[in-house]
Amino acid sequence: MIGILIGKFRLLLRKPGALITTTLICMVFAFVTGKAGFDKLEIPVYSSMEANELKQYINQLNKGDVFHFKQSSENEVKERVSEGKVEAGVQLEKSKYTIYIARNSENIPLLEQYVKAFYKQTLKQKALEGISLESTDSNKKTVAEWPEMFSLKTSYFNNKEKPAYNQALQSLFGFTLFFVIYTIGFNVVDILNEKQMGVWDRIIISPTSKVAVYTANLLYCFLIGYVQVVFIFLVFRFGAGVDFQGAFGKTLIIIIPYLFSIVALTILLTGLVKTTGQFNALLPLIGVSFAMLGGAYWPLEIVSSELLLGISKVIPVTYGMELLKGAVISKSSLQELLYPIGILLLMGVVMMGIGIRLIERRHV
Structure with a gap:
């Protein structure tokens, strides 16, 4: 042998x-x-929110490994998307978002999944923070058990959480x-x-x-x-x-x-x-x-x-x-x-x- x-x-x-x-x-x-993948995919965003609040949203979104969200004007975002210079653009608001896409690609579903998960977490956190300090434990438990604002279902073999x-x-x-x-x-x-x-x-x-x-x-x-x-x-x-x-x-x-x-x-x-x-x-x-x-x-x-x-x-x-x-x-x-x-x-x-x-x- x-x-x-x-x-x-x-x-x-x-x-x-x-x-x-x-x-x-x-x-x-x-x-x-x-x-x-060596550089994050740039995603231009615009919003009618106040500058400080928008900055907080962008900073949180940029903690991911795939996308880099960059503030732009509404006209610039729509123009870059329509000309195909970027794959997508996003309008960020306090409780909703809109994604503009130039073409279908493997990155679009990932972007949708990422932004949806971010808003789900953000809105749930704001709901919990809105409870006054005098709220009883039972009230806190009730809010924590509210149904999710978004339906997000992803799974793979060993990890039931959102895949990275x-x-x-x-x-x-x-x-x-x-x-x-x-x-x-x-x-x-x-x-x-x-x-x-x-x-x-x-x-x-x-x-x-x-x-x-x-x-x-x-x-x-x-x-x-x-x-x-x-x-x-x-x-x-x-x-x-x-x-x-x-x-x-x-x-x-x-x-x-x-x-x-x-x-x-x-x-x-x-x-x-x-x-x-x-x-x-x-x-x-x-x-x-x-x-x-x-x-x-x-x-x-x-x-x-x-x-x-x-x-x-x-x-x-x-x-x-x-x-x-x-x-x-x-x-x-x-x-x-x-x-x-x-x-x-x-x-x-x-x-x-x-x-x-x-x-x-x-x-x-």
Whole structure:
């Protein structure tokens, strides 16, 4: 087994072009699409409130990580929005707001969600502060139990509170999980090539067992994917200055179940096809579909279709994004992430078993 691993790495050193290319493309896409995340998205606002009160609203809104609210005049806000210079503008009032949008984008639902949550909290706080000091405890309890002024319902696997969002991390995690599918897949398909060329027949004649041959090949594919992910995260952490919020080491651990499930997935695909050409045609289709449905391109929190959300629950990318965003953005502990970890491991075991059985029946 060790000899096979050494041989694989020597072949990689001779022809590292494919790995280098996919890694560079991944970093370029992640940087370009996540560039808006390195700087807050500017949102011009205007209001008929007094200057001091408006300033308090803007200061509170600017405590978020995604948007930067900037005071402007009404004409300027509407003009910039209509000309497409900004994605949206907001009219802020004491108890209501109006959002003007230039075009639909992934940032608009996030903006609506953020402003709505801010007003809900602000109005509830003002209602509580309006109680006189002589109010009885029962009156305070009654006000605290008033129905919410806004209906806001968002949820995801482990956290029932409003999910946080970070464009830079969304792009980095999404494209990394997407491109590593290709890295692992185009290495796993070598099993099919070697079987068809009779390489495995010669290896099996030697004292090396078939289990050792499979283990060596799959371990190699896993290590290549892991090295790529670690390298990309290192470049963005120390090169681009992306803040992992103290969870950088944790991300290098929780990515392991996802990579295992992707190795198993590509093994299953290898067992389903008859030729390398079929695999090369099927892998991009699966990769792009999984990335779209699994929340790699955009956060699943903005998806409203119950059908798409249901499909996403059987896709490894969904749980990979949940792990990374949960660890970094939501600051979840490893114990809180056991659910997606368990799902990925279960997927991996099932797909690995089916895939190897299909390969043995079809190609031996």
